[in-house]
Amino acid sequence: xxxxxxxxxxxxxxxxxxxxxxxxxxxxxxxxxxxxxxxxxxxxxxxxxxxxxxxxxxxxxxxxxxxxxxxxxxxxxxxxxxxxxxxxxxxxxxxxxxxxxxxxxxxxxxxxxxxxxxxxxxxxxxxxxxxxxxxxxxxxxxxxxxxxxxxxxxxxxxxxxxxxxxxxxxxxxxxxxxxxxxxxxxxxxxxxxxxxxxxxxxxxxxxxxxxxxxxxxxxxxxxxxxxxxxxxxxxxxxxxxxxxxxxxxxxxxxxxxxxxxxxxxxxxxxxxxxxxxxxxxxxxxxxx
Numbered sequence: 001x002x003x004x005x006x007x008x009x010x011x012x013x014x015x016x017x018x019x020x021x022x023x024x025x026x027x028x029x030x031x032x033x034x035x036x037x038x039x040x041x042x043x044x045x046x047x048x049x050x051x052x053x054x055x056x057x058x059x060x061x062x063x064x065x066x067x068x069x070x071x072x073x074x075x076x077x078x079x080x081x082x083x084x085x086x087x088x089x090x091x092x093x094x095x096x097x098x099x100x101x102x103x104x105x106x107x108x109x110x111x112x113x114x115x116x117x118x119x120x121x122x123x124x125x126x127x128x129x130x131x132x133x134x135x136x137x138x139x140x141x142x143x144x145x146x147x148x149x150x151x152x153x154x155x156x157x158x159x160x161x162x163x164x165x166x167x168x169x170x171x172x173x174x175x176x177x178x179x180x181x182x183x184x185x186x187x188x189x190x191x192x193x194x195x196x197x198x199x200x201x202x203x204x205x206x207x208x209x210x211x212x213x214x215x216x217x218x219x220x221x222x223x224x225x226x227x228x229x230x231x232x233x234x235x236x237x238x239x240x241x242x243x244x245x246x247x248x249x250x251x252x253x254x255x256x257x258x259x260x261x262x263x264x265x266x267x268x269x270x271x272x273x274x275x276x277x278x279x280x281x282x283x284x285x286x287x288x
Contacts, residue, residue: 041079042112042114045062046113047087054100057073063080063114073100074095077094092105112130117135117189117192119197121151121196123146123148124144124146125144131190137187140189150199153216153219154198155172156195157172157198158173171187200216202278203221203280205283208233209227213230221275223242223275240261241286242281243282244273245282246278257273
């Protein structure tokens with residue numbers, strides 16, 4: 001009795017495992033496959049087509065510019081705009097019409113070159129790129145040759161087509177070393193996305209400094225840092241005669257801001273003014 005009961009219990013456990021596998025393992029595979037089956041085929045996509053029991057019919061089909069493919073016994077078949085499932089059904093129908101009875105056709109996506117994304121601006125090789133699996137914002141920029149020196153401190157924007165209405169939604173991308181930057185770097189790229197790396201903002205230092213000119217505006221650049229980048233005060237430069245010329249939105253000309261250099265050097269709050277894009281720092285000669 002004990003042996004019989006033990007065998008029966010093992011049999012019940014085995015059946016339970018089979019049921020568990022059929023409920024939890026098989027559908028997971030089917031669901032993943034189903035999402036791919038709903039992909040809409042476009043020009044330049046590459047399809048792998050096979051027929052169960054007929055290895056000689058295994059074909060790699062390139063979707064031509066007219067949206068068609070060619071397959072043995074079927075000839076030319078227009079597939080642009082069809083899902084993989086629809087292509088399978090259509091090929092099965094045509095093959096079963098006289099060539100292969102009860103044809104079981106499988107169509108998989110080898111490469112979806114009809115899906116593109118674009119990277120423009122301050123990158124090594126701007127242009128159009130094929131959208132492959134797991135392409136993120138960071139990988140997209142890398143595919144375009146990375147950011148050039150002129151764009152290291154520039155703004156990065158992602159333009160994405162809006163669903164159900166014309167135009168694009170613009171997303172500001174932060175790739176600086178913050179919590180938000182990791183989320184942005186890993187943001188998946190979608191078909192027709194446009195990544196734009198803008199040129200770094202700049203400012204100018206003129207007058208009585210050792211190295212006057214144009215400089216890249218890094219984050220948190222102040223007047224003190226600007227003068228330091230320009231080599232410091234020249235022989236006749238006066239700390240009492242430093243000003244910032246700043247454009248005002250909607251107005252012509254510049255707004256003149258006097259700088260309290262003594263307060264800035266001593267660390268007084270608000271005296272070491274943060275520079276804005278296109279600011280001009282002027283250092284004048286001292287008055288005798």
